[in-house]
Amino acid sequence: MKIVILGSGNVAYHLAKVFHDKKIPVVQIFGRNEHDLQEISEKFQIPYSTSALADGDFYLIAVKDDAIADISTKITKNDCVVAHTSGSLPKEVLEGNFRKASFYPLQTFSKSRDLDFADIPFFVEAENDRDYESLRQLASSISENVFESSYEKRKYIHLTAVFACNFVNHLFARAKEISDAQDIPFKYFLPLIRETTHKIELLEPKLAQTGPAVRNDENVLETHEALITNEEHLKIYHLMNESIKKMYEL
Amino acid sequence: MKIVILGSGNVAYHLAKVFHDKKIPVVQIFGRNEHDLQEISEKFQIPYSTSALADGDFYLIAVKDDAIADISTKITKNDCVVAHTSGSLPKEVLEGNFRKASFYPLQTFSKSRDLDFADIPFFVEAENDRDYESLRQLASSISENVFESSYEKRKYIHLTAVFACNFVNHLFARAKEISDAQDIPFKYFLPLIRETTHKIELLEPKLAQTGPAVRNDENVLETHEALITNEEHLKIYHLMNESIKKMYEL
Numbered sequence: 001m002k003i004v005i006l007g008s009g010n011v012a013y014h015l016a017k018v019f020h021d022k023k024i025p026v027v028q029i030f031g032r033n034e035h036d037l038q039e040i041s042e043k044f045q046i047p048y049s050t051s052a053l054a055d056g057d058f059y060l061i062a063v064k065d066d067a068i069a070d071i072s073t074k075i076t077k078n079d080c081v082v083a084h085t086s087g088s089l090p091k092e093v094l095e096g097n098f099r100k101a102s103f104y105p106l107q108t109f110s111k112s113r114d115l116d117f118a119d120i121p122f123f124v125e126a127e128n129d130r131d132y133e134s135l136r137q138l139a140s141s142i143s144e145n146v147f148e149s150s151y152e153k154r155k156y157i158h159l160t161a162v163f164a165c166n167f168v169n170h171l172f173a174r175a176k177e178i179s180d181a182q183d184i185p186f187k188y189f190l191p192l193i194r195e196t197t198h199k200i201e202l203l204e205p206k207l208a209q210t211g212p213a214v215r216n217d218e219n220v221l222e223t224h225e226a227l228i229t230n231e232e233h234l235k236i237y238h239l240m241n242e243s244i245k246k247m248y249e250l
Numbered sequence: 251m252k253i254v255i256l257g258s259g260n261v262a263y264h265l266a267k268v269f270h271d272k273k274i275p276v277v278q279i280f281g282r283n284e285h286d287l288q289e290i291s292e293k294f295q296i297p298y299s300t301s302a303l304a305d306g307d308f309y310l311i312a313v314k315d316d317a318i319a320d321i322s323t324k325i326t327k328n329d330c331v332v333a334h335t336s337g338s339l340p341k342e343v344l345e346g347n348f349r350k351a352s353f354y355p356l357q358t359f360s361k362s363r364d365l366d367f368a369d370i371p372f373f374v375e376a377e378n379d380r381d382y383e384s385l386r387q388l389a390s391s392i393s394e395n396v397f398e399s400s401y402e403k404r405k406y407i408h409l410t411a412v413f414a415c416n417f418v419n420h421l422f423a424r425a426k427e428i429s430d431a432q433d434i435p436f437k438y439f440l441p442l443i444r445e446t447t448h449k450i451e452l453l454e455p456k457l458a459q460t461g462p463a464v465r466n467d468e469n470v471l472e473t474h475e476a477l478i479t480n481e482e483h484l485k486i487y488h489l490m491n492e493s494i495k496k497m498y499e500l
Binding site: 213 | 314315316338356357358359360362363365366369370371395397403405406407408409410411412413414415416417418419420421422423424425426428429431432434438439440441442443444445446447448449450451452453454455456458459460461462463464465467469470473474477478482483485486487489490493494496497
């Protein structure tokens, strides 16, 4: 199977890297950002182009959601499979007469982080069984957790990920604003953050809840509220505590 | 220094354990819950009592915030130091003529989890330099991260911890409700959650933000909103996205 990757961002980078590590040949990496393409090309020995798309059997589009439809129009070949890596879009967003597919890795990607792909769940969807089987095999060569997934299911997977990853990171960012304002180094909180997430590998998050709201400790809640001067922090503080109290029927 | 621990919950358990592991003798563990006291006593070879408090130089109160004042009245000795482990209360909440102190480990404690105390930041406060020095030495024998901290600072440390730990865990619990309702195993999200927190060990959380809100991707935000049927989930979804947009001035 001749694989072409489209895109040069974090997802494209990590896919190129893992294919390289697993000795799965990629015939080309294609995109607009020559600087980033060149970096990926040199690091993982993959030819790149910004203008002439190579002939492939499988085109893997790893670009931002709102650029997927546009870049898919570059693929004029019909007898091939084209997949995107988006969690939130149907495969039908791809524009062309090729066979459409979805190849969704459930992970947050930053170039600076080394990832263990074996752990990353891949959700695969295709138009027919043969395409599904070849994408499943490709995913299985880099991950031990490959699943079939309809768009209906993928939407909910992505929504769950927004709560469990994007919103969690935002709480870290807001927490850091509080500690920064008091000259408290944020690194003090890293062991606590590590433990908070390690815990739920063994314990249901609902059973792992600690803190003043689940203890219904109004004194502490009032003390905290008096400390908060930032309006956004106060809104988050109120809503999360109310939500905790509702979950535990306090 | 003759150490007495008061309490038999998660914090008391882990303190008893680490003192045992570090061969720091504890003369007694005292409390109301005989079952839990007995377990700690047997596991870590510490005598226990529910009625007769032993003579000590340092009484370490590791009970729920609202029980601290009450249990401190059991200590009738004057020439001793009494500390609590609360992040949110001043040392003055302790009732007695002894010297008052605070001995606050910044961590979330569950009995079922083994903890590496070396990493855990300890915040120590005392009435005088000699007491501070002996508590600092005690904390330093179990942790590499011991700091002096006033009540003013400790309140903010605790508030930051509520955002970075308690609220984060609640997001995990809410995320699991979404995936449970769709029969999507929550374990699929564990590699993502692991990576979300590993990332911020190296990257500022503000720079690590991903997801539809920071991309200002209204299509995905609308798709998600249409999926959410639970009112609490919708409130969290709105507020967190608004807060992300404000942080990045979108």
